């Protein structure tokens with residue numbers, strides 16, 4: 001255990017995510033705030049902007065002896081069937097390096113980490129992680145470790161014992177008092193190079209979509225932030241010149257009443273004319289009233305998780321809305337002049353050529369500003385989709401699977417469900433249905449510039465350099481439409 005005095009209360013937080021365009025690791029701003037409230041000093045080593053990660057680590061540790069090191073893993077992989085870029089090996093390079101340079105405890109966490117903590121710890125040969133949100137547990141864990149107190153009872157801790165890994169239940173915060181400072185990260189640089197800021201407005205989701213890993217890390221109980229504190233945070237970003245941002249909730253409009261309150265607060269504070277924001281939303285509920293409030297509150301675009309336009313597929317995916325809801329929501333957006341995207345998850349269990357055709361036809365009729373047509377669904381352990389696949393028999397004999405099947409029973413390496421009923425050229429068939437319609441983002445190739453994978457997307461990087469701001473899909477839309 002490291003207890004060298006000058007740094008005895010200093011914690012190092014590392015962001016290993018080097019993907020471009022860069023997306024600010026909002027988690028580290030929030031965690032730094034929580035650690036400081038608990039009398040820890042915080043350093044952030046943001047490897048996103050480091051040409052040489054190993055050198056940056058060595059350089060930092062040559063002059064500092066933090067009491068603990070927290071590493072955030074946001075993305076396990078890029079969740080795109082065409083590229084299947086897997087980021088855990090890069091994380092292991094970093095943890096391996098750290099282990100040779102310091103004896104401070106390494107603690108892993110993050111939205112990606114929380115999907116499969118044990119598998120990631122085991123692969124990286126690290127003993128300790130925190131599952132779920134870190135604001136409460138990380139300061140507590142580090143304080144206990146630093147003072148040699150029993151820490152194995154800290155909520156959310158995942159640790160290695162003689163019997164293998166053990167996982168404690170996480171503690172979910174009440175967010176009504178959550179008022180984070182936003183000064184630990186270089187948010188301004190992320191805005192200049194990444195085109196948008198980030199704010200989280202709630203956590204948790206009670207829905208049961210069969211593929212979704214969000215409730216694993218955020219919990220099933222929806223917890224809301226106070227609209228005033230959300231508006232305060234947006235004003236803090238504005239002071240840094242950050243006037244475009246993305247809400248980082250799974251679904252901004254669930255519950256709809258809260259979304260309306262947040263919009264009203266932004267309008268009341270006069271922020272609607274000063275900021276441009278984007279959000280992920282569920283296609284239902286989305287009333288005309290909410291569409292109107294979003295518009296007045298500065299909403300520049302909404303990405304709806306539509307998944308499919310076929311009611312039977314929507315039921316199979318565990319969604320609780322129908323094609324009619326998609327039509328109603330599209331009408332509301334068109335009426336209020338809201339730019340919107342329908343994001344599809346195609347090829348799930350039960351998908352046929354007929355259901356695929358109906359979905360694409362419906363999209364063309366509803367005419368969203370953009371349609372994200374992702375073929376193949378990443379399977380994550382602990383989801384209903386994983387259970388369904390396990391029931392279908394050995395992975396190696398399952399014709400619906402694409403990606404790593406050998407030795408991947410825990411779905412650690414990228415593995416996708418793509419219904420075999422679509423035939424051997426599902427992408428080709430989808431391409432025929434889309435038939436060059438420019439409103440569709442179509443990830444048929446592994447080339448990031450041809451699709452809307454935000455992993456090493458040089459078209460986006462260059463557009464942001466040229467001054468474009470906003471959600472990535474909307475920047476791609478404006479580029480294609482020749483708009484500023």
Ligand code: B12
Nearest residue numbers: 027070071072075076077109110111130133134198248454
């Ligand atoms: C909003 C969002 C986006 C927006 C981001 C906009 C913005 N300006 O930030 C956009 C659309 C750009 C985006 C892009 C991508 N995304 Co995204 N995104 C999200 C979403 C909904 C919220 C992320 C977020 O910021 N949450 C708020 C923060 C505060 O929460 P958090 O990061 O989880 O941190 C908390 C805990 O995890 C924990 N914690 C975090 N770090 C640490 C570290 C330690 C040491 C500890 C103890 C705890 C801890 O404490 C934190 C505070 O409570 C998540 C799903 C979700 N609900 O989390 C997906 C999610 C993170 N995205 C995902 C993916 C795959 C991507 C892309 C790779 C997709 C692609 N191929 O283009 C890209 C990657 C971009 C990049 N450069 O990294 C996956 C990652 C998991 C995976 N499948 O590997 C997620 C989890 C969705 C999913 N369920 O599949 N995304």
Ligand code: SF4
Nearest residue numbers: 205207209212214250
């Ligand atoms: S897809 Fe959206 S609604 Fe469904 S479980 Fe995930 S966050 Fe909730």
